[in-house]
Amino acid sequence: MAKTCVLTGKKQSTGYNISHSNRHTKRTFKPNVAKKTIIDPATGTKLKLNVSTRALRTLSKNPGKFKNEFAALVKKQAKKVAK
Numbered sequence: 001m002a003k004t005c006v007l008t009g010k011k012q013s014t015g016y017n018i019s020h021s022n023r024h025t026k027r028t029f030k031p032n033v034a035k036k037t038i039i040d041p042a043t044g045t046k047l048k049l050n051v052s053t054r055a056l057r058t059l060s061k062n063p064g065k066f067k068n069e070f071a072a073l074v075k076k077q078a079k080k081v082a083k
Contacts, residue, residue, distance in 0.1 A: 003030050005052035006073065007059075007066045040070045047073055 004011040010031040016024040032053045041063045058065055
């Protein structure tokens with residue numbers, strides 16, 4: 001599964017683990033991304049998306065927040081079906 005949220009654009013980032021002795025070792029910070037089936041509020045179509053849990057929470061509070069992103073995703077899926 002790709003570790004990128006399609007709505008917010010959250011993705012894996014890097015940083016350091018810093019020990020008590022102040023040694024730095026590389027590490028990665030991965031977003032909490034889950035594959036969910038979401039219904040587009042404008043068209044009523046179902047989309048299977050990799051979405052961060054923060055975006056899911058925002059969608060439950062404010063369903064119209066990501067309407068531009070949904071429109072782009074519906075267009076992209078329509079192109080895949082047409083091919």
